[in-house]
Amino acid sequence: MKRDILCVECGERSKSMFPEGVDQNGEGIKHVLGRMRLGQPPGPLLILNMATGERREEIKPTCVCDNCNVAVMIGDRCYARSMWIEGRVPYYEWEEEYIEPDSTVPPLPS
Ligand SMILES: [Zn+2]
Numbered sequence: 001m002k003r004d005i006l007c008v009e010c011g012e013r014s015k016s017m018f019p020e021g022v023d024q025n026g027e028g029i030k031h032v033l034g035r036m037r038l039g040q041p042p043g044p045l046l047i048l049n050m051a052t053g054e055r056r057e058e059i060k061p062t063c064v065c066d067n068c069n070v071a072v073m074i075g076d077r078c079y080a081r082s083m084w085i086e087g088r089v090p091y092y093e094w095e096e097e098y099i100e101p102d103s104t105v106p107p108l109p110s
Pocket residue numbers: 006007008009010011065066067068069070
């Protein structure tokens with residue numbers, strides 16, 4: 001199964017291009033909208049080099065959109081998209097590891 005985190009814009013575009021569910025070829029797609037829950041909090045991180053004692057601040061994005069590379073920070077709205085092939089690379093629930101869904105993850109559309 002292919003798992004993507006998409007920014008809202010890319011997720012909406014993907015939803016409009018690919019109908020939810022499994023097609024006659026057994027290829028499935030599912031989009032779940034929610035809020036990113038993984039990664040670094042927004043704001044700079046203090047990076048300490050243990051060898052030299054050098055300190056610097058760095059902004060690290062939580063994650064980037066798998067389509068357009070825009071930063072998806074913790075708390076940002078985003079889509080978790082799954083693409084799979086029935087019987088070969090089956091779907092399994094993974095979304096809640098990465099995002100807090102707006103509602104409970106819907107069952108597989110059929
Ligand atoms: Zn995007």
